[in-house]
Every structure is written in structure tokens, then in C-alpha cells.
Amino acid sequence: MDKQLRHQLIKQAILEQTINSQSDIVAYLAKKGYQITQATISRDISELHLIKVAQNGEFVYRLPQTRPDNQGTDAFHTLLNDANAQISRQDNLINVETLPGSGSVIANAIKQRRWPEIFAVIPTDDSALLIIKKDSAAVDAVWARLASVLG
Amino acid sequence: MDKQLRHQLIKQAILEQTINSQSDIVAYLAKKGYQITQATISRDISELHLIKVAQNGEFVYRLPQTRPDNQGTDAFHTLLNDANAQISRQDNLINVETLPGSGSVIANAIKQRRWPEIFAVIPTDDSALLIIKKDSAAVDAVWARLASVLG
DNA sequence: CGTGAATATTAATTCAAA
DNA sequence: TTTGAATTAATATTCACG
Structure with a gap:
């Protein structure tokens, strides 16, 4: 493993x-x-x-309660990992959980990718909820892209 | 000593x-x-x-960086009732309506419970939308838990 | 209650191996 | 390097007592 x-x-x-x-x-x-x-x-x-x-x-x-201080400028994958992003999915939803305070930064970073499968991004303080266009392949695509960036 | x-x-x-x-x-x-x-x-x-x-x-x-969250069931109960929380449900959604301004506080409190049936929590100014994992028993479980805390 | 002594449990490290 | 098995070390808890 x-x-x-x-x-x-x-x-x-x-x-x-x-x-x-x-x-x-x-x-x-x-x-x-x-x-x-x-x-x-x-x-x-x-x-x-x-x-x-x-x-x-x-x-x-x-998890260590540190907040990423390189918000905005750094690489996408650094951003997600610094925020300890964790993803889960259900139907056409993908939830990205982050350290407190990082939700909107992560949401913005994801929005900027302008992935065509994404219908909407809802930021909270410590998460970003991605609503994917109703198309199962689309959910898989976004999921795969996020997963490849984490870890 | x-x-x-x-x-x-x-x-x-x-x-x-x-x-x-x-x-x-x-x-x-x-x-x-x-x-x-x-x-x-x-x-x-x-x-x-x-x-x-x-x-x-x-x-x-x-030393602890963040204040230890010692919010037990009592505090949770008080919090929800003080915010005049009202719950309604549809499919795998439970909407918790609160007094204006209390949405994020309530949302955080619910998240901290770490109820395993909850897929995501979306705060607004005066509500917290709970997205429950697609499993009707799960919705019932969360509903029952919230209901027991209210009133 | 708060504590120490003894103990049980948990966690870190050593060492060999792949 | 990375890992598991065995071991040592560290830490949590039990028990008895003040």
C-alpha cells in the first residue's frame, strides 16, 4: 500500500x-x-x-490546526493539501472539507479552474460543496481530478 | 502543592x-x-x-492553539433552543431555520457533533441546511436526534 | 477530590528484511 | 526507504488512602 x-x-x-x-x-x-x-x-x-x-x-x-498562509498565489495542489482537503461524494454532489477558514479560498480556487462539469460551488467556512451537472460521468471526472491533486 | x-x-x-x-x-x-x-x-x-x-x-x-470545545449536549440543547431552531425535511435534506445571524453558529455546532449520517452542512445567515447521506434510515436518525434536542 | 504507587495500556523505537 | 515483529518507553488508569 x-x-x-x-x-x-x-x-x-x-x-x-x-x-x-x-x-x-x-x-x-x-x-x-x-x-x-x-x-x-x-x-x-x-x-x-x-x-x-x-x-x-x-x-x-x-489534525494540526494551522491555517495555510500562502492563500491565493500558490499552486492548486499545494493549496488543497495545506488546507487538508478531504473529499466525499453523493449523487451529483462532491463535498470538499477543509480546515476552518479555508472554505472560501478553496472554493475560489476550484471555481477558477472553470471545470465545465461543475454547476455551482457553495463555500462555507470549512468546506466547498460542488454541485455537478447531472451526468454521472461528470461527477467521476471532477472526482478524479480532485483526487489526483490530493495526497 | x-x-x-x-x-x-x-x-x-x-x-x-x-x-x-x-x-x-x-x-x-x-x-x-x-x-x-x-x-x-x-x-x-x-x-x-x-x-x-x-x-x-x-x-x-x-499549549492548545484553539480553545478546547467542551460543548456538551446541554450546551447544544441550549444553543438550538436559544436560536429558536425549527426543522423541516424533504428527501435527504433537513433544513434547520434559526434566528437571523445564528445560521453559522448552529451549523458549526451540528458539524461538531460529527453525526455519521450527515454528508454536508450548508450555513446561511438564518439557517443550516443538512444534506443527509442517501439512506432513509439516516434521515430519520438525524431528524430524531434534532427533534429530541428541541422543545 | 487529589494524589502516589503499581499496573495496564498505548505508543515510539529498534532491528531485520524486502 | 518502508515496513512488521518484537521490544522498550511512555502514558493513562486503577486502586487505596488521606
């Missing part, structure tokens, strides 16, 4: 669920079909600069 | 030097003349919401 992909999945796990321990991540990856050991997760956490912090009495892993 | 004072000293230690482990803090306090065990430091770190993060190749403790 590719390390880049694993890093992406780990970030996704942390955004999607409550991760209390490294074995939670091992379990998450196992459910996705990847058998990874705790030792590797430990290294990944170090490399991703994930933080461990108390939340309600229990410890959780979180 | 007073807990409050110890907490102060721990924060000071983290600001003054590089703290790699809890025993570093034990040593710091010992040098100040206080004999404290690792178990207590562990509890303090939890209470202070200190974070552990990789820096260069090593792990360091740092």
Missing part, C-alpha cells in the same frame, strides 16, 4: 470519526481492506504532525 | 523549554522543589488540554 494514500485515509478517519488511539486507525484501515501495524501508524502520526489532545475526558487525535 | 499553581508551572515549562515527555515535566517541577509523579502530570495534561505533536523528529508538548 502506498504511503501517500494511507496518509490520506488517516486524515479522513480523523475527520470522520473519533479516533482515540492508534489501534483505532489500524481498525479503520483494516475495514477498508488494508492491514497496517501500529508501528507504521505511529510513524505516520509523526509525519503528519497529528496532535493528541484531551476532549471530554478522553484523548483524541486531531 | 496546589493544583492551580502546578498547572501554571507546567504551562511555563512548556513555554520556556522543549518538553518531550511527562518525565521532563516531573524533572522541571523537581528542580523547582516540587516532587510530583508522572501519574499526576498525565492528569494535568488532560485537564489543560495540552497537545503532543511531532516537531522536527521528536515529540513535544505544546
